[in-house]
Amino acid sequence: MALVIVGLGNPGTEYEKTRHNAGRTAVELIASKEGLEEFVFNKTAKALVTKGSVGGENATLVLPETMMNLSGKAVMAFVKSPKAAKNLLVIHDDLDLPLGTVKMVFGRGSGGHKGVESIMRAIKTKDFARIRIGISAVGKQNQAKKVSGEEKVIKMVIGKFKPTEEASLKKVLKKVVEASQLFASEGIEAATMFANTR
Secondary structure: OOEEEEEOOOOOHHHOOEHHHHHHHHHHHHHHHOOOOOOEEEOOOOEEEEEEEEOOEEEEEEEEOOOHHHHHHHHHOOOOOOOHHHHEEEEEEEEEEEOOOEEEEEOOOOOOOHHHHHHHHHHOOOOOEEEEEEEEOEOHHHOEOOOOOHHHHHHHHOOEOOHHHHHHHHHHHHHHHHHHHHHHHHOHHHHHHHHOOO
């Protein structure tokens, strides 16, 4: 059964390279590394879509063109049942992780991420794989520096990565691509082990 790999973010040039679009950036990178064709707008799904081989397996790559908190609408077009969700991989930014960190999880709660919540509601299950990309500043003991207050959080997530963070981001995105390929070829356990090892 074909995989569905979804990169969360907001559409439009003003959101390009923002922290909130880390997942979208990662999926664009998977497509280019695997030599897939250009993304094409799919009207039904309200998403940019390309298909091809990832890690040697058939995959559909999806970039929702809705705002983040409506991502479920796009995913619903490709994942029709909780059973099909087992082949879904959602890649997204995560405020609870410091930049340079990546975590793969399966069947966990949304952690307050609006895009993930939207998908869980739309496909009526939380049993799918996710790769969380850390976007927060590194605080004490390598933990994410907490940002509090809605305004500050919004400013942070739609802010762009600083030039000093680009190298860290590049390394993380490379790891996300490899973890996604592993997920495709060898399944969740191998991919999780690889993704969650520092």
